[in-house]
Amino acid sequence: MSKIIVDEQYLEIIEGTNLLQACLENNIYIPNLCYLKERKEKNASCRLCFVEIEGMPKPVTSCTLDVEDGMVVRTDTPAVRRLQRTAFQLLMSVHEVDCAHCPANKKCELQKIARFLKLGLKPKGLDHSLRELETDHDHPFLEYFPHRCVLCGKCIYVCKKRNGRPYLTFAGRGLDTQISFFGDKDPLKLPCAECLACTLICPVAAIIAKTDT
Amino acid sequence: MLKLKNREALNNFRNNILSKHQEKDKKLISLCAGSGCGAYGTEKVYQTLTEELAKHNLQDEVEIKLTGCHGFCEKGPIMVIHPEGIFYPQVKETHIPNIVEKTIKNGEIDKSLAFKDHITKKKIFHEEDIPFYKLQQRIIFGNNGMIDPTSIKDYISVDGYTALDKVLFEMTPDEIIDEIRKSGLRGRGGGGFPTAVKWDSCRKHEGERYVICNADEGDPGAYMDRSLLEGNPHSILEGMLIAARAIGSNQGYIYVRHEYPLAVKNIETAINQAREIGLLGKNILHSDFDFDIHISRGGGAFVCGESTALMASLEGNPGRPRAKYVHTVEKGFRQSPSLLNNVETWTNVPVIINKGADWYSRIGTEKSKGTKIFSLVGKVVNTGLVEVPMGTSLRTIIFDIGGGIPKKKEFKAVQTGGPSGGCIPKEFLDLGVDFDELAKVGSIMGSGGMIVMDQDTCMVDVARYFLDFLKEESCGQCNPCREGIKQMLAILTDICKGNGKEGDIELLEEIGGMLQKFSLCGLGTSAPNPVLSTIRYFREEYEAHIRDKKCPAGVCKPLFHYEIDPKACKGCQACAKKCPEKAITGEKKKTHILDRQKCIKCGICYDICKFNAIIIR
Ligand SMILES: Cc1cc2nc3c(=O)[nH]c(=O)nc-3n(C[C@H](O)[C@H](O)[C@H](O)COP(=O)(O)O)c2cc1C
Ligand code: SF4
Ligand code: SF4
Ligand code: SF4
Ligand code: FES
Numbered sequence: 001m002s003k004i005i006v007d008e009q010y011l012e013i014i015e016g017t018n019l020l021q022a023c024l025e026n027n028i029y030i031p032n033l034c035y036l037k038e039r040k041e042k043n044a045s046c047r048l049c050f051v052e053i054e055g056m057p058k059p060v061t062s063c064t065l066d067v068e069d070g071m072v073v074r075t076d077t078p079a080v081r082r083l084q085r086t087a088f089q090l091l092m093s094v095h096e097v098d099c100a101h102c103p104a105n106k107k108c109e110l111q112k113i114a115r116f117l118k119l120g121l122k123p124k125g126l127d128h129s130l131r132e133l134e135t136d137h138d139h140p141f142l143e144y145f146p147h148r149c150v151l152c153g154k155c156i157y158v159c160k161k162r163n164g165r166p167y168l169t170f171a172g173r174g175l176d177t178q179i180s181f182f183g184d185k186d187p188l189k190l191p192c193a194e195c196l197a198c199t200l201i202c203p204v205a206a207i208i209a210k211t212d213t
Numbered sequence: 214m215l216k217l218k219n220r221e222a223l224n225n226f227r228n229n230i231l232s233k234h235q236e237k238d239k240k241l242i243s244l245c246a247g248s249g250c251g252a253y254g255t256e257k258v259y260q261t262l263t264e265e266l267a268k269h270n271l272q273d274e275v276e277i278k279l280t281g282c283h284g285f286c287e288k289g290p291i292m293v294i295h296p297e298g299i300f301y302p303q304v305k306e307t308h309i310p311n312i313v314e315k316t317i318k319n320g321e322i323d324k325s326l327a328f329k330d331h332i333t334k335k336k337i338f339h340e341e342d343i344p345f346y347k348l349q350q351r352i353i354f355g356n357n358g359m360i361d362p363t364s365i366k367d368y369i370s371v372d373g374y375t376a377l378d379k380v381l382f383e384m385t386p387d388e389i390i391d392e393i394r395k396s397g398l399r400g401r402g403g404g405g406f407p408t409a410v411k412w413d414s415c416r417k418h419e420g421e422r423y424v425i426c427n428a429d430e431g432d433p434g435a436y437m438d439r440s441l442l443e444g445n446p447h448s449i450l451e452g453m454l455i456a457a458r459a460i461g462s463n464q465g466y467i468y469v470r471h472e473y474p475l476a477v478k479n480i481e482t483a484i485n486q487a488r489e490i491g492l493l494g495k496n497i498l499h500s501d502f503d504f505d506i507h508i509s510r511g512g513g514a515f516v517c518g519e520s521t522a523l524m525a526s527l528e529g530n531p532g533r534p535r536a537k538y539v540h541t542v543e544k545g546f547r548q549s550p551s552l553l554n555n556v557e558t559w560t561n562v563p564v565i566i567n568k569g570a571d572w573y574s575r576i577g578t579e580k581s582k583g584t585k586i587f588s589l590v591g592k593v594v595n596t597g598l599v600e601v602p603m604g605t606s607l608r609t610i611i612f613d614i615g616g617g618i619p620k621k622k623e624f625k626a627v628q629t630g631g632p633s634g635g636c637i638p639k640e641f642l643d644l645g646v647d648f649d650e651l652a653k654v655g656s657i658m659g660s661g662g663m664i665v666m667d668q669d670t671c672m673v674d675v676a677r678y679f680l681d682f683l684k685e686e687s688c689g690q691c692n693p694c695r696e697g698i699k700q701m702l703a704i705l706t707d708i709c710k711g712n713g714k715e716g717d718i719e720l721l722e723e724i725g726g727m728l729q730k731f732s733l734c735g736l737g738t739s740a741p742n743p744v745l746s747t748i749r750y751f752r753e754e755y756e757a758h759i760r761d762k763k764c765p766a767g768v769c770k771p772l773f774h775y776e777i778d779p780k781a782c783k784g785c786q787a788c789a790k791k792c793p794e795k796a797i798t799g800e801k802k803k804t805h806i807l808d809r810q811k812c813i814k815c816g817i818c819y820d821i822c823k824f825n826a827i828i829i830r
Contacts, residue, residue, distance in 0.1 A: 041535075042536065043536065044538070044733065046691070047691050050730075064536055064538035083726070090697055090724070090727075093700060094696060126700055170690070173689050174685060175695060
C-alpha cells in the first residue's frame with residue numbers, strides 16, 4: 001500500500017493504482033473526459049484532469065500518473081481551477097448547448113463538470129460558434145452529432161476492444177477533427193446493431209443509436 | 214567502388230584521395246548548387262563555365278565543384294575560386310567569359326563583379342573578408358562550400374568518417390557518451406535537451422533500438438537542416454553511426470520532409486555510397502558492428518516534426534503527438550527504444566569526436582555549447598544562414614553579420630524560433646543568444662529561425678499572422694490547442710479590424726497561459742509565444758489598437774490613414790506618379806494633397822517618398 005495525501009486527506013492506495021482513479025474512488029472529483037480505467041495507454045487528450053504534485057514544477061495530468069508512496073497531491077489549487085475553467089469554456093465554445101433536446105441531459109459529463117467548476121454551459125466572453133463540418137449520416141445504425149462531441153476518443157477504444165478492430169476513427173485534422181465511421185456500410189457486415197458500445201461509453205450524447213433519434 | 218574491409222583500408226583510401234588532390238595542384242572553382250542558388254540559375258552558369266573552360270583548354274587544370282549551400286543564398290549563385298578564396302556573388306552566364314579570362318587565366322580580380330558592402334560601399338574580393346562570413350564560426354557549415362555533396366570521396370578527404378573510425382576502434386560506448394556529455398551538446402531541434410542524457414537513457418532500455426534523424430524542418434522560414442542535408446549529407450550519416458555504436462542500434466531512419474527533393478536525392482546518394490563502400494551495412498570495417506539507414510519521406514505537416522508525431526508517421530499512422538508520460542527513448546518507434554535527434558545535432562557529433570569535447574566546450578556559453586546555425590530573414594540587409602558560437606549577441610548577428618536594417622529604418626523586434634517563437638524588442642539586442650537566455654525573454658531557440666522586423670511592423674498583426682499559421686497546424690486532438698489558438702486568433706483579428714474591446718488583452722493572456730500549461734504537445738505549449746511576447750513588450754501598441762483605434766505602425770488598414778506633412782513635402786511628384794488610385798495631386802515644388810476618400814492604403818507613396826513627408830496617422 002502507498003500512503004498519499006490528496007487535498008490534506010490521508011489515503012492508502014494500492015501501489016501502482018492510477019492517480020485519477022484513486023481520487024475518483026475516494027470521492028475526490030477531478031474533471032475528466034478521456035480517462036478510461038481499462039485503457040492501458042492513456043491518450044490524455046481532454047487536458048482537464050490536472051493536479052499539482054509536490055516536487056513537480058508544473059501541473060500534471062492525473063490520468064497519466066500512478067500513485068507512489070509519499071505523494072502529496074492538490075487537486076484544488078486556485079491556479080489549476082482557473083486553468084480548468086478556461087479550458088472548459090474553450091471546449092464549450094464549440095458545443096451546441098441544447099440540453100432540453102439532448103439525450104444526455106442530466107447524465108451528461110459536461111453538465112457535471114460545469115456544476116463542479118461553478119460555470120455556466122455557455123462560455124462567457126468567447127466567440128461561440130459551431131464548427132463547419134461535413135458529417136456522414138449514412139451509417140445504418142448510428143447517428144453522430146459533431147457539435148456535441150468532445151473528441152475524447154473513448155468510442156474508438158471500446159469499439160476496437162469489443163470487435164477486434166475499430167469501426168470508428170478520428171477523421172480530419174485541426175479544427176476539422178471529428179469522429180467518422182469507416183469501412184463497409186453494408187448493414188450485414190457491421191456488428192453495430194448488437195454492440196452499441198460506443199453509445200454507452202460516450203460521455204455526452206454524440207453517438208447514439210439511430211433508433212433513439 | 215571496392216568495399217573497405219577494415220580501418221587500414223579506409224585510411225589508405227583517404228591517403229590515396231589526398232595525394233591525388235595534391236599532385237595536381239589545380240585551381241578549384243566552387244559553385245553553389247544548393248536550393249537557393251539553384252533557383253537563381255546555377256545550372257546555366259555551370260554549363261557555360263564548363264564550355265568556356267574547354268574553349269581555353271583549361272578543363273584539366275581547373276576543377277569545378279558543385280557544392281551545397283554557402284549560406285549567403287540571397288546573393289546566389291555564389292562562386293568562390295580557390296585557393297585564393299575570390300568571391301563572386303550573383304554570377305550570371307554572361308559573366309563567365311570575363312571570369313575565365315581575367316581570374317582563371319591571369320589571376321586578376323574582376324572588380325565589377327565583386328561583392329559590394331552595403332554599409333561601407335566598398336568592394337570586397339575575398340570570401341573571408343566579407344562581414345557576413347568574417348564573424349561566423351563555421352564548424353558545422355564550413356565544409357558545405359568545399360565538398361561536392363554527391364561524392365563520398367570528397368567527404369572522406371576532409372577527414373570524413375575519421376570519427377567513426379575512432380569510435381569503432383578506440384572508444385567504448387561509455388567513452389563515446391562521456392565525450393558527448395563533456396562537450397555539453399544540446400539538441401538543435403528546439404528543446405535544447407542534453408544529447409548525452411538522451412543517448413544514455415535510450416541505451417538503458419532493452420529492445421531493438423532505433424536511431425532516427427529528424428529532418429522534418431517544418432518552420433517555413435528556416436532551412437539550415439535542408440542545407441546540411443543537401444550540402445553535407447555524410448556528416449549526418451556519420452553522426453548517426455556514432456550514436457548507433459554508442460547505444461547499440463542496428464537500424465536508423467531519416468524522416469525527411471517531402472518538399473525537399475534535392476535533400477532527399479543527396480541523402481539517398483550518400484546512403485548508397487556509404488553502403489557500397491562498406492560504411493553502412495554489416496560488419497562495418499570489420500568491427501562486428503552492423504548499421505543501416507533508411508529514408509522515410511514525411512508528409513510535411515509542421516506537427517510531424519514533434520517527436521511522438523514523427524514516430525507515429527514513420528509507422529504509417531496519422532502524425533499526431535501522444536502524451537509523453539512514457540518517453541520515446543523507452544517506447545518510441547514500433548514501441549521500441551528510439552533515439553531521435555535533429556539534423557544539426559547529428560552533424561555536431563563527428564566534430565566533437567574528432568576535435569574532442571575539451572575543444573568543443575570552449576565554444577559557446579556556460580550552458581549552451583558549440584555553435585548554432587540561424588536562418589536570418591526579414592528586414593535585414595544580408596539574409597541567409599549564419600553559424601555563430603552560442604552566446605553571440607543579437608546585435609552582432611543582425612547588425613554586423615546581417616548588415617542592419619535596409620532603407621535606414623529602425624529595428625523594432627526580432628522573432629526567434631519559428632512560428633511559435635517570441636518577439637524580442639530592442640532593449641535586448643545585446644542578449645547573448647543561447648537556449649536559456651532566449652527562454653528568459655519569452656522566446657525559444659526553436660528551429661533557429663530569426664525574422665527581423667523594422668519600424669513598419671505592427672506587432673499585433675505579427676501575432677495574428679503567426680497564429681493564423683499555427684491554427685492550420687494544430688493536430689486537433691487536444692482542446693486547449695485546437696480551440697485556444699482559434700479563439701486567440703479571433704480576438705487578434707478583431708483587434709486588427711478595429712473591433713477590439715477592453716479586456717481583450719487580459720483574455721489573450723488568460724487563454725495563452727492556459728495553452729502553455731495544459732496543451733498536450735510542444736505545438737500547443739509554444740503557440741502563445743508570439744502573442745504573449747508581443748503583449749509583454751508592446752502592450753501600448755495593443756492598447757492603441759483597442760482604445761484609440763489606431764495602428765501606430767500603419768499596417769492594420771482600418772486603423773490608420775496617410776497624410777502629407779506640408780513641412781516635409783518638397784512637391785517632387787514621385788508619389789503622385791506612382792499612386793495607383795491617383796489619390797495624390799499637386800503641382801511641382803508645391804505641397805501635394807492626399808485624398809483620403811480615394812486612398813486604398815497600399816503604402817506605395819509611403820515607401821517612395823524620400824523626404825518622409827507621407828505620415829501615418
Ligand atoms: C510542433 C513541433 C514541431 C517540431 N518540429 C521539429 C522539426 O521540424 N525538426 C526537429 O529537429 N525538431 C522538431 N521538433 C522538436 C522535436 O520534437 C524533438 O525535440 C527533436 O527532434 C529532438 O532532437 P534534438 O534533441 O536533437 O533537438 C518539433 C517540436 C514540436 C513541438
Ligand atoms: S451533451 Fe451535455 S451539455 Fe451538451 S447538450 Fe447534451 S446534455 Fe447539454
Ligand atoms: S463520440 Fe462521444 S465517445 Fe466518441 S469521441 Fe465524441 S464524445 Fe467521445
Ligand atoms: S497541443 Fe495541438 S498539436 Fe499538440 S496534441 Fe494538442 S492539438 Fe495536437
Ligand atoms: S482524463 Fe486526463 S487528460 Fe483527459
